[in-house]
Amino acid sequence: MATVTExxxxxxxxxxxxxxxSAKEIxxxxxxxxxxxxxxxxxxxxxxxxxxxxxxxxxxxFHWLRGFFKSADENKRLLAETHWKTALxxxxxxxxxxxxxxxxxxxxxxxxxxAPPEFVETLQKLHFDAPPMHWSLLKEMVNNELCDDPESxxxxxxxxxxxxxSLGQVHGATLKSxxxxxxxIQYPGIARAVESDFRNLTLFLLPARLxxxxxxxxxxxxxxxxRLALEADYELEAxxxxxxxxxxHEEDGIVxxxxxPQWSTARVLTMERLPGIHLxxxxxxxxSQEERTEVGRKILRAWYRMMYAGKMFYVDVHPGNLLMMEGxxxxxxDFGFIMPIEGEEGELFRKMDRALTTGRIEDRLAANKxxxxxxxxxxxxxxxxxxxxxxxWRPRYCGGVFDFGNETDFREGIRLxxxxxxxxxxxxxxxxxxxxxxQFAWRSMLYQLKAKINIRDIAEEEVKATGWDRSEYAx
Amino acid sequence: xxxxxxxxxxxxxxxxxxALELFRTRGFEATTxxxxxxxxxxxxxxxxxxxxxxxxxxxxxxxxGLAKAHATVEKQPAAETLEESLFTxxxxxxxxxxxLRKFITPVLETALCPLxxxxxxxxxxxRVRHLETVARIARAHGVxxxxxxxxxVYWSLYSGVLAHWAxxxxxxxxxxxxxLDNSLHMFAAWLQDAAAEPL
Numbered sequence: 251m252a253t254v255t256e257x258x259x260x261x262x263x264x265x266x267x268x269x270x271x272s273a274k275e276i277x278x279x280x281x282x283x284x285x286x287x288x289x290x291x292x293x294x295x296x297x298x299x300x301x302x303x304x305x306x307x308x309x310x311x312f313h314w315l316r317g318f319f320k321s322a323d324e325n326k327r328l329l330a331e332t333h334w335k336t337a338l339x340x341x342x343x344x345x346x347x348x349x350x351x352x353x354x355x356x357x358x359x360x361x362x363x364x365a366p367p368e369f370v371e372t373l374q375k376l377h378f379d380a381p382p383m384h385w386s387l388l389k390e391m392v393n394n395e396l397c398d399d400p401e402s403x404x405x406x407x408x409x410x411x412x413x414x415x416s417l418g419q420v421h422g423a424t425l426k427s428x429x430x431x432x433x434x435i436q437y438p439g440i441a442r443a444v445e446s447d448f449r450n451l452t453l454f455l456l457p458a459r460l461x462x463x464x465x466x467x468x469x470x471x472x473x474x475x476x477r478l479a480l481e482a483d484y485e486l487e488a489x490x491x492x493x494x495x496x497x498x499h500e501e502d503g504i505v506x507x508x509x510x511p512q513w514s515t516a517r518v519l520t521m522e523r524l525p526g527i528h529l530x531x532x533x534x535x536x537x538s539q540e541e542r543t544e545v546g547r548k549i550l551r552a553w554y555r556m557m558y559a560g561k562m563f564y565v566d567v568h569p570g571n572l573l574m575m576e577g578x579x580x581x582x583x584d585f586g587f588i589m590p591i592e593g594e595e596g597e598l599f600r601k602m603d604r605a606l607t608t609g610r611i612e613d614r615l616a617a618n619k620x621x622x623x624x625x626x627x628x629x630x631x632x633x634x635x636x637x638x639x640x641x642x643w644r645p646r647y648c649g650g651v652f653d654f655g656n657e658t659d660f661r662e663g664i665r666l667x668x669x670x671x672x673x674x675x676x677x678x679x680x681x682x683x684x685x686x687x688x689q690f691a692w693r694s695m696l697y698q699l700k701a702k703i704n705i706r707d708i709a710e711e712e713v714k715a716t717g718w719d720r721s722e723y724a725x
Numbered sequence: 726x727x728x729x730x731x732x733x734x735x736x737x738x739x740x741x742x743x744a745l746e747l748f749r750t751r752g753f754e755a756t757t758x759x760x761x762x763x764x765x766x767x768x769x770x771x772x773x774x775x776x777x778x779x780x781x782x783x784x785x786x787x788x789x790g791l792a793k794a795h796a797t798v799e800k801q802p803a804a805e806t807l808e809e810s811l812f813t814x815x816x817x818x819x820x821x822x823x824x825l826r827k828f829i830t831p832v833l834e835t836a837l838c839p840l841x842x843x844x845x846x847x848x849x850x851x852r853v854r855h856l857e858t859v860a861r862i863a864r865a866h867g868v869x870x871x872x873x874x875x876x877x878v879y880w881s882l883y884s885g886v887l888a889h890w891a892x893x894x895x896x897x898x899x900x901x902x903x904x905l906d907n908s909l910h911m912f913a914a915w916l917q918d919a920a921a922e923p924l
Contacts, residue, residue, distance in 0.1 A: 384804070384806070384812065386804060386812045386813040386816060387809075387816075387906055390902055394898075394899065394902075438900065438902040438906075439895065439899055439900045516896070517899070
């Protein structure tokens with residue numbers, strides 16, 4: 251039988267190279283991926299996913315084996331190296347798979363403390379830098395949808411995409427009337443590919459099927475899958491954009507891009523192109539505490555306005571979808587993933603709002619029990635849910651200025667969330683993953699901004715503007 | 726009475742236009758050669774001087790469409806990669822063939838079939854002409870491939886894409902674009918690997 255030393259010696263040479271991947275390596279990965287079409291067939295995507303798992307597993311196993319022979323400091327260095335390589339491999343596979351797998355990458359990137367910083371930094375590139383479809387394919391898509399080539403439809407059209415969307419890519423263009431626009435174009439057949447991604451993810455989750463919560467997890471996946479399918483309908487997104495834009499006024503300093511319906515279809519969406527920078531670039535300009543806090547306030551105001559006045563739950567909160575614009579304005583992009591707050595969902599939101607507003611533990615418990623279908627005898631589960639809900643909602647119900655940059659507090663949220671994950675407490679309403687992701691995402695952005703905000707005041711102002719009478723909460 | 730070449734060509738075009746319109750409105754199966762002759766204002770017997778069957782009319786229309794597509798592609802600047810150049814060629818063909826999509830199957834089963842002969846009426850067949858264009862594109866990208874295996878692989882993928890397109894029910898046949906992209910990616914990678922590591 252081979253010894254550990256022999257096994258290490260037999261490992262591929264490329265894994266022995268020390269050091270972080272250079273910008274060139276990342277750019278090579280992106281350019282290689284740009285040559286690859288999106289694998290639409292289920293089997294091909296499944297194979298790629300399986301390979302990815304194997305690569306990541308091998309990277310960590312390799313680190314563990316080498317760790318036996320290294321000092322502690324050396325070990326730390328090697329761990330960073332493994333993280334880098336893993337991030338690169340994941341990036342490599344995800345830009346190739348796009349679709350729902352890219353969503354997983356974006357979700358991980360909003361958890362700055364759950365994954366190593368190098369890993370997150372690399373994954374964050376997915377928000378902006380994923381590679382484009384080649385020009386000929388793109389031209390065919392535009393021709394199919396707008397009945398002519400992009401060069402004829404628009405006064406000018408950038409061949410290079412300036413942003414990647416999970417289901418498509420965004421190009422800069424100028425209308426013949428002179429307006430600068432962003433044209434989002436969908437990969438052909440991606441909606442069906444997303445559906446196939448979810449079937450694959452469900453297969454990977456099969457080991458969880460023996461737990462009591464499997465049915466609930468399956469429903470949650472089905473819900474997310476259904477919502478992603480809706481996200482593939484750009485006509486629906488255009489309607490969401492128009493509805494959201496009507497909620498904001500110039501004095502709010504919150505800008506929603508205007509839609510140009512004449513150049514929009516279910517697969518192509520032409521919108522006003524907002525000038526601005528993303529969160530990472532913004533933070534690199536070393537804004538003052540007051541400026542950072544103001545950005546945080548605007549993020550929350552936009553989110554609450556859509557929720558209370560628009561009855562729209564904006565799920566896709568991540569740094570790629572927010573722009574810091576001139577004059578302190580905030581641009582909100584990407585309205586593909588909006589949950590309407592209506593019907594049974596609307597009723598549950600009212601109950602959540604009650605708990606959020608009063609801060610009473612009995613309201614919180616009642617809302618949690620109903621949302622997660624908890625039984626009275628599930629004491630551990632109830633306690634953990636209650637602690638997590640308290641972490642999520644405390645800044646809102648306590649009132650006063652809350653320091654979102656508090657690292658201990660943020661880590662506590664991560665700990666509670668991962669503990670729920672570790673114990674496989676996944677039973678909840680089907681839309682819970684989307685809501686949990688959103689909750690974490692804006693909390694994470696406020697953490698990165700180190701914002702200090704009285705969130706309760708903003709929420710109350712927004713509720714008051716709608717005229718919603720909540721006097722019953724006093725009972 | 727002697728008929729000039731111009732008059733012959735004009736009649737031929739009239740027959741093709743009348744046939745296309747009838748295929749579109751009545752459907753391929755429901756249209757007879759008699760209907761086509763009547764619509765083209767010629768005797769049924771005269772029609773057979775030009776086309777032996779309605780399937781050959783579709784084949785002629787396809788041939789013209791493919792020639793137009795090749796001429797368009799030749800005028801365009803070369804794409805950066807072999808895969809993209811091939812995509813441009815086939816996408817241009819599909820655009821030209823779009824009016825024939827619903828009744829192109831007979832052409833797939835005859836003129837474009839892998840077993841079709843290399844020549845037709847003394848001229849290179851549609852298949853050979855397409856493959857020559859592909860070989861020219863491959864050479865322009867530094868891939869000098871001449872093995873019959875390569876062209877058989879290519880033709881299987883190409884005719885598979887056309888067959889899928891003919892029956893594609895996805896909106897605006899977008900699934901065909903994805904299939905074409907995947908197929909050409911696979912073929913270009915295989916061709917370039919084979920060129921780099923000859924057996």
